[in-house]
Amino acid sequence: MRSHFTLLQPVRSSLFRMAAAPPSETETVVLPREEVDESLDVPWSVIVQNDPVNLMGYVTMIIKRVFGYPEETARRMMLDVHHKGKCVVWTGARERAEYYVQQLQSAQLLATLKKAS
Numbered sequence: 001m002r003s004h005f006t007l008l009q010p011v012r013s014s015l016f017r018m019a020a021a022p023p024s025e026t027e028t029v030v031l032p033r034e035e036v037d038e039s040l041d042v043p044w045s046v047i048v049q050n051d052p053v054n055l056m057g058y059v060t061m062i063i064k065r066v067f068g069y070p071e072e073t074a075r076r077m078m079l080d081v082h083h084k085g086k087c088v089v090w091t092g093a094r095e096r097a098e099y100y101v102q103q104l105q106s107a108q109l110l111a112t113l114k115k116a117s
Contacts, residue, residue: 042094042115042116043091043092043093043115043116044091044092044093044094044097044098044113044114044115044116045088045090045091045097045113045114045115045116046088046089046090046091046097046100046101046104046111046112046113047086047087047088047089047111047112047113047114048063048077048081048086048087048089048104048109048110048111049081049085049086049110049111049112050081050082050085050086050110051109051110053108054108054109056078056079056082059078059081059082059109060074060075060077060078061074062104062107062109063077063078063089065107066100066103066104066107067089067090067100077089088116091116094113097113098113101113
């Protein structure tokens with residue numbers, strides 16, 4: 001049976017010779033242009049949806065607390081949720097939108113994330 005280690009010996013010596021090459025023999029390697037996924041730049045919307053459990057005052061308070069909106073803005077958004085069934089409460093970067101959805105869901109509100117149109 002042949003040993004596998006004997007096959008690696010010539011490879012090691014050629015690698016050593018390549019590493020010991022003088023700097024004048026270096027090559028410039030041009031990397032292909034990287035494609036940028038532009039869908040990552042698309043804004044995302046945080047949507048609060050109506051549910052039969054939470055009271056209107058509670059929804060208003062949570063919107064104020066999470067987003068820092070004034071009372072009038074939070075109340076208008078809550079009424080949109082109540083009458084229309086849903087309301088876009090914030091639009092922006094995906095990571096921040098995911099954070100807001102998590103905050104709203106931890107307060108027991110029905111919140112979702114969607115690409116802004």
